[in-house]
Amino acid sequence: MxxxxxxxxxxxxxxxxxxxxxxxxxxxxxxxxxxxxxxxxxxxxxxxxxxxxxxxxxxxxxxxxxxxxxxxxxxxxxxxxxxxxDWLRDTRxxxxxxQMYELRSERDWGIGDFEDLAAVCSIAAGEGADFVGISPLHALFTADPDRCSPYSPSSRTFLNPIYIAVDRAPGYSSILQDSEAKLNVRLSENVDYDAVQRLKIETLRDAWSNWRRDLSRDDEFSRRSFNAFVSDEGAALRRHALFEALSHEMVAKGRGAGWRSWPEPFQRPGSVVVTVFAANHKSEIEFHQWMQWIAHLQLKDVAAQAVASGLRLGxxxxxxxxxSPDGSATWSKxxxxxxxxxxxxxxxxxxxxxxxxxxxxxxxxxxxxxxxxxxxxxxxxxxxxxxxxxxxxxxxxxxxxxxxxxxxxxxxxxxxxxxxxxxxxxxxxxxxxxxxxxxxxxxxxxxxxxxxxxxxxxxxxxxxxxxxxxxxxxxxxxxxxxxxxxxxxVPLGGWWKHDDIALRHSLGLLDESGIAIESSNREGLRSALWLHLFGEKMESTNVAKAEALQQAIHSYAAGxxxxxxxxxxxxxxxxxxxxxxxxxxxxxxxxxxxxxxxxxxxxxxxxxxxxxxxxxxxxxxxxxxxxxxxxx
CATH class of the missing domain: 3.20.20.80 (Glycosidases)
Known part of the structure; x- marks a missing residue:
């Protein structure tokens, strides 16, 4: 009824x-x-x-x-x-x-990448760690790099190609190795997502073109390996790559990277106009599939290196x-x-x-x-x-x-x-x-x-x-x-000094009453920690112990x-x-x-x-x- x-x-x-x-x-x-x-x-x-x-x-x-x-x-x-x-049962x-993007190295391209992650894993293993944690690697919007929150992805099925180590990609040409554009993004104070994305996409397109012409490869980067990856990932990968190609096309025409801003016929993946677009942009679609393949191979390699280096959990x-409500996943299904x-x-x-x-x-x-x-x-x-x-x-x-x-x-x-x-x-x-x-x-x-x-x-x-x-x-x-x-x-140093409370107030996120409440709560926890760690009441003038605070709190927490x-x-x-x-x-x-x-x-x-x-x-x-x- x-x-x-x-x-x-x-x-x-x-x-x-x-x-x-x-x-x-x-x-x-x-x-x-x-x-x-x-x-x-x-x-x-x-x-x-x-x-x-x-x-x-x-x-x-x-x-x-x-x-x-x-x-x-x-x-x-x-x-x-x-x-x-089994070994975790009796040990800690x-x-x-x-954060992947925050990693800097002597070879970086303005943002951390999978090669940098492998280096971090090696350092962590050498210090006795058993895992390296990173922010989500889900696909974002390559056509709109400033949409950079890893917690608002376009798709959780696929990876963010901005983390590809382009100088390790098949077909890579070192012509941009010491370019002014690369030096600029490396020296920027914060990650310049727009500049980094343009530089890396340009370099990867060049690598992809070189790779397509090399028909003699018979390794993990062979055409046969790529075809197998595309076949295994099936319709989901094709539709994601189609979305990415359309997204770039729409941005070039002054629209947004997300499908909700597109003309109505393009908002439906099965529409006639989308089918025609796909038929006329096969090469562009393959490029986005190729980037997903390279990202997959590089991350898979890092995972293997992490375990081999001694990280028991990798x-x-x-x-x-x-x-995101206007990304690849919601458009595809x-x-x-x-x-x-x-x-x-x-x-x-x-x-x-x-x-x-x-x-x-x-x-x-x-x-x-x-x-x-x-x-x-x-x-x-x-x-x-x-x-x-x-x-x-x-x-x-x-x-x-x-x-x-x-x-x-x-x-x-x-x-x-x-x-x-x-x-x-x-x-x-x-x-x-x-x-x-x-x-x-x-x-x-x-x-x-x-x-x-x-x-x-x-x-x-x-x-x-x-x-x-x-x-x-x-x-x-x-x-x-x-x-x-x-x-x-906020990290521990800023938390201890109440920097986060002051910052949130300056940004209009806390009023005076909120400051008073949070400051009072913070003081209570700080005083309790200090007393527990050093066996005495906290004094602001005790500089020597304040300098040892990071080590003391980490040691206590690890115990x-x-x-x-x-x-x-x-x-x-x-x-x-x-x-x-x-x-x-x-x-x-x-x-x-x-x-x-x-x-x-x-x-x-x-x-x-x-x-x-x-x-x-x-x-x-x-x-x-x-x-x-x-x-x-």
């Missing part, structure tokens, strides 16, 4: 609110949720109506396939557990977390929670995402107006979840011994915000959580990849117990764990990855019970600038700051030496046996 009503609703509005709520409840649309004041927040009828309409007939498939959206019972429905190597390890990769909504977060004490992350909301239809997300996870795990799921709660529910309306009018949309966990566990075992779930924020009761049951490591940040400075017996859950801060938080501990590169180099300031766009150079010095100089820095030595002493590696198998 409800399905029959749905065919003509909401245009003729044949459903009663009771019938609407019944459908919404069965389909996992929350009718209310716990609000900022601790009271129940009722979801506006308009939001529920729009969500039901956006999901369409798939809502009935969802309701029939996954009728239970409570956390109770999920554990009983998860039959698989994530991989964990550490690694270095970097690369630690990040899987972003969502996708529009039915897999809901129109008129974006992912965000409800109001909370840290953001009283809520957050709109501007990411596409996946369709809740079970077949969409299996065909897209699982395939993307499989691709990421092929390179990594350790994978972190950004906002892992998104596997269970996402906060859907109606476009053009306040964040507070949104609601939670639930997904088949047990099925997702089972799929991740199966892929984890297949790839022999350890899994971390980023579970920061307002975590529902019972959620972390579910993650623990499935073998996922929790994600803990010192700034959010004030109890770590107390004397309690178990200050850190062993099944976790612990770090001092993340890419969305906690977490199986995994990540040291941030910014702290190792003494950098106090935040990588990204949430809530800003052009007012702060997000995702653009370069490391303070080249990779070749790291081991000469006193800060690097002292932190690495203190962490290695707390987490010594007696041997290099038992590494995760090389990923293929």
């Amino acid at each position: 409800l399905a029959e009503h749905f065919c003509s609703w909401p245009r003729e509005n044949l459903m009663t609110r009771s019938e609407l709520d019944q459908i919404a409840r069965k389909a996992g649309i929350a009718l209310h949720y716990l609000g900022i004041d601790g009271l129940i927040t009722e979801v506006p009828s308009e939001t529920i109506e729009e969500l039901v309409a956006a999901i369409g007939p798939a809502i009935f498939e969802k309701a029939a396939a996954t009728p239970n959206y409570d956390l109770d019972g999920v554990i009983a429905s998860v039959a698989n557990t994530c991989f964990s190597p 390890v550490w690694g270095i977390a970097v 690369l630690y990769l990040d899987f972003a929670v969502g996708l 529009p039915d897999a995402y809901l129109q008129g909504f974006s992912i965000g977060a409800p109001p909370d004490p840290f953001s009283v107006h809520g957050q709109n992350w501007g990411l596409a909301v996946p369709s809740p239809a079970p077949h969409q979840q299996e065909s897209d997300a699982v395939a993307d996870i499989r691709r990421v795990m092929q390179y990594a011994g350790l994978v972190r799921f950004d906002h892992v709660m998104g596997l269970w529910r996402l906060f859907a915000v109606p476009e053009g309306r306040p964040t507070s009018t949104g609601t939670y949309l639930h997904y088949p959580f047990a099925e997702a966990l089972n799929a991740i566990a199966i892929e984890s075992q297949r790839s022999q990849t350890v899994v971390v779930g980023e579970d920061l924020g307002n975590v529902p009761d019972g959620f972390r117990e579910v993650l623990s049951h499935v073998g996922m490591h929790s994600y803990r940040v010192m700034y959010f764990e004030p109890e770590i400075s107390t004397e309690r017996a178990d200050p850190m859950h062993p099944q976790s990855l612990f770090c001092l801060s993340t890419h969305d938080l 906690l019970d977490s199986k995994l501990f990540a040291v941030r590169l910014a702290d190792l180099l003494g950098d106090e600038r935040p990588t990204n300031v949430p809530g800003t766009d052009t007012s702060y150079p997000n995702w653009r700051l370069k490391a303070l010095c080249p990779i070749e100089h790291w081991r000469t820095l006193p800060t690097f030496i002292s932190i690495v030595e203190s962490v290695s002493q707390k987490r010594p590696r007696s041997d290099r046996a038992g590494s995760v198998a090389e990923h293929s």
Whole structure:
């Protein structure tokens, strides 16, 4: 009966609110949720109506396939557990977390690349680390380089070709090796994405042309190898390459790189005009396929080198929670995402107006979840011994915000959580990849117990764990990855001096009352840490101990019970600038700051030496046996 009503609703509005709520409840649309004041927040009828309409007939498939959206019972429905190597059971390890773009070297092209990453892995292994973590490598928009946030990708299926080491690509000509353009992007204070992209694309086009003429190659870079890659990746790669070619064409004509700004016929991948474009631009499409192939081979090689160098977990990769609403993924499979909504977060004490992350909301239809997300996870795990799921709660529910309306009018949309966990566990075992779930924020009761049951490591940040400075017996859950801060938080030096609070105030993100609250909380944690570390009350004039603070805090943190501990590169180099300031766009150079010095100089820095030595002493590696198998 409800399905029959749905065919003509909401245009003729044949459903009663009771019938609407019944459908919404069965389909996992929350009718209310716990609000900022601790009271129940009722979801506006308009939001529920729009969500039901956006999901369409798939809502009935969802309701029939996954009728239970409570956390109770999920554990009983998860039959698989994530991989964990035997040797990790009785040991604690550490690694270095970097941003790919920030890496500088004596050979860089204005941005870090896969060759630089291999060098970092070698250094980390030599210092006793067991993994190197990097920001997401998902494909962004090559036609609009300034859209540089790794957490707003065009596609999670494919890689960002800006990280290709162009001087290691087949067909590379050294004609641009010492060009003025290369020197300019290398010497720029921050990453100049536009200049870097133009330089690298130009160089790669030249390399591609040379490669196409070389028909005698019979190695991993042969035409046969490329053809096999294109065949294996199938329609997904072709459509992504087609999107990229179209994106460049549209930008050249004064439109945006994202498909929502294109003329209507081009917004549909199966339209006649798109088919004609593809037939007339075969060479351009192949070029974008070729760049994906080179990126894949180079990252695969780095993953193998990381393990061979002694990193028992190899690369630690990040899987972003969502996708840009106008990118390759949403264009290639529009039915897999809901129109008129974006992912965000409800109001909370840290953001009283809520957050709109501007990411596409996946369709809740079970077949969409299996065909897209699982395939993307499989691709990421092929390179990594350790994978972190950004906002892992998104596997269970996402906060859907109606476009053009306040964040507070949104609601939670639930997904088949047990099925997702089972799929991740199966892929984890297949790839022999350890899994971390980023579970920061307002975590529902019972959620972390579910993650623990499935073998996922929790994600803990010192700034959010004030109890770590107390004397309690178990200050850190062993099944976790612990770090001092993340890419969305200021490094330790700036945090200690309240630089982030002052910066956010100057950018209009904190008012006077907010400054007072955060400063008070900061002082409490600083004083507790100081007392715990040095056995005395904190005095601002104690310069000697202040200089030893970085080493002392890292040593203390490394001694906690977490199986995994990540040291941030910014702290190792003494950098106090935040990588990204949430809530800003052009007012702060997000995702653009370069490391303070080249990779070749790291081991000469006193800060690097002292932190690495203190962490290695707390987490010594007696041997290099038992590494995760090389990923293929």
